[in-house]
Amino acid sequence: MNHNTPLSPRPLHHLSDVQRRVLSTAQLRAHGVSTSEINEQCRPGGAWQQILPGVVLLHPGPPTGEERLHAVLKYAARSPLRAAQGIPAQPAPAGPAGPAGRDAEAGAAPQRYADPVITGLAALTLHRFSSAPPLLSLEHIDVLVPRLRRLRSSGCARIVRTSVMPAPEQITGFPVAPVARALADAARELADAGAVRGLLTEAVRGGHCEPAAVVRELTQARLLSRPHVVDAVNSLLAEGRAIAEDRLYRMVRENGLPDPVWNVDLRLPGGPYLGGLDAYWPEQAVALELDTRTPRPDEDALGSEYARKREHLERLGITVVHITPRKLRDAMEQQAAVVRTALMASADRDPAAYVVVLPRS
Template sequence: MNHDTPKTSLPSLPHTGEDRLREALRHARPEAMLTGLAALSLHRFASAPPVGMIDRVDVLVPRTRRVRSTGRVRVVRAAEPPQPLEVDGLPVAPVPRALADAVSALHDAGVVRRLLTEAVSGGHCEPGVVVRELNRARLLTRAHVVDAVDSLLAEGRSIAEDRLYAMVREFGLPDPLWNVDLRLPGGPHLGGVDAYWPDQAVAVELDTRAPRQDDDALWTEYTRKREHLERLGITVVHLTPRGLREAMDQQATVVRTALMAAADRQPPAYVVVLPR
C-alpha cells in the first residue's frame, strides 16, 4: 500500500492582490514564502508591477514539500530556503533571492536590468550579494542577464564612489587625489587606486568584486597589487560598499588611523601619480 502523502495542486487565485497572495501561501504552508515579482512588489520596487497586475505568483517552498504549480501560482523549490522577512504581514523572500527567482522567469533584458539596478540604487542590497544569488541559480549563462549584471556592477561602483566622497567630506579627512594611477619613475605601472594621499603614502581601494567565475583570479590580482604597493611603503586600505553604507564612521576611522600612522613609518619610495 502506498502511504505517500498525495501531491497538492494549488487552485487558481482570487483576483484581488492581497487575497491572491494569502491564498497562495495558505495552500503551500507551513514553510512557504512569497518570492519573485510579487515579493519585489511588496519590497516596494518601482520597477516591479503591482501585485494585482502580476499574472503568476511565485511561492518559495522547501524542496521536500509536495505541492505543485498550477494556474496562477508557480512553486519554486529550494534545498535551503532563506529566512523570510515579514512585509505587510506576509512572509516574503529577501530581495536577492526574490530577484533571482524573478529573473529566472524573465526574458526582457530591459526589465531585468531595471530590477537589478533598483536593487542596488534603492539600497536594498549590495551588487555582490545579487550576483551570488544569480550565480547560484545558474542564470549567468544567459546573455541578457550577464549584460544586466555588467550594468549592475557599474551602478554599484558609482554608488560606492559617491559614498567614499561623502565619507571624506563628512568626517573631515584631508582631500586626497581621486582615481589615480601609480607607477614607478620610468618603471612599471603599479595599478589604479580610488583615492591617494601622497604626503602620507596612503591609498584607498574600493573592493567591488562580485562572486563570479573569475573571482579567484581577480582576488589574486588585488593581493598582488596590494603587496607590491606595501613593499614600496604605501599603505593600502580596502573598503567595501557595504562598509561604507552601514558603518561609514568606522571606515573613516580606519582611513584616519592610517593617515596618522604615516609619521611613524619609513619614508616610502617615490611614485609617479597620474590621472586615471
C-alpha cells in the first residue's frame, strides 16, 4: 500500500492531490486502514512516515512546504473525526482570495479547517512577504488555537494559544492570520532587530496594513517592552508617516486643490503656541492634520491633546480636517472632496482670528 493505493470505503476525490498525501490517522481509519497497517507502513524504510502525532505523510521523501502546512493544520484541528470526514467543526469565515503560496499547487481544491490558523513567519510567507523565509526553511510553523485547547507543540508545529482567534484570510485554501497579527506573532519569536524592522517596513511599504494596526497587535502581545521591537516600531512609524505625507501631496496635486502652506506651526500674535499642522490654507482658515496616532500606553493623553488642539483652533474660527493614512490610501478622492467642501464653506463663515504661521520647528 502506498499513496497511490485507493482507500475505501470513502472516496478522496474531494481532496486535492497534496491533501491525499497528508492524512490524519483518523482519516486513514475512516477509509478502512487499520491502526496496525498504519504502523506497519510508517516503520523505518516504509512507504509512509508519521510527520506529526496523528498525521501521516503518504510517501517516504521529505515533505514539501505545502505538505507541512497541511500536516500542522491537521495536527491542530479540533475534532479528528470531523476532520476525517472533511467537516469543519465551525464554519470558517470566508476571507479574500490571496495569491498562490510559493509551494502551493495551482487549482487545488481548498480544504477548510475549523479552528487553527497559520500565523507568524509562515503566514507572512503566504502573504508573499519577500523578507519572510521560504516555507521549507522554517524550523517551526506557528499555528493559532483557542487558549483552552489542550495541545502541545510537536515537531514542526508550534502551538500559539490565544484568547481571541482572528478572522482568517483564505490563501490557497489555508486559513492565514491577517498581516498585523502575523507580524506580532513573528516578532515574539525573533531576536534579530534587523529582521523585525524589515518585516514591519515591508508591511507598510507593500500596503499590507497600516502602522496603527501593527502597533495595536504588538501592544496587545506586550512586546513593546522589548528594545529591538521598540526600535523597529519607531522605524515603522517614520516609514508610515513618510508614505502618508506623500499621499497627502498627491491628493492635493491630483485633485486640483489650491496649494496650502505645508508643515507649519500656528501661534497667536504674542500669544501661545496653537499646534503643528500638516497643511494650512490661510485665506480660507482651513487646517489639515494627518491623524497618525497609534495605540500606545499614553493613547488617552494623546487623544486628549488632539481634542484640545482641535477645539482651540475651531474656537478661533479655523476649520480642522483630520485625515487618517488609511483613508488617504483607500479613499483619496473622498478625502479631497472633504477638504474642497471645507475650503468652499469658508466664504459663509465669519472671519477667523488672525494667527501667525511659522515653518514647523
